Amino acid sequence: MELSRRDRNRMVAFFDDPEVAHATKISDTEADDDFWRRYQAFVRSARRQCG
Numbered sequence: 001m002e003l004s005r006r007d008r009n010r011m012v013a014f015f016d017d018p019e020v021a022h023a024t025k026i027s028d029t030e031a032d033d034d035f036w037r038r039y040q041a042f043v044r045s046a047r048r049q050c051g
Helices: 004-018 018-026 031-051
Strands: none
Touching: 004 018, 004 031, 018 031
């Protein structure tokens, strides 16, 4: 699973400010929900590949 450039840029903000990740996770917008699903799939894939 790879994230788009836009998703990767958005994810970088999580490292700069963890509150951004939290706000995205609890957001009620469909766009944020879609992003969060893609992000979680990416995390699961990275964990499987990296052990």
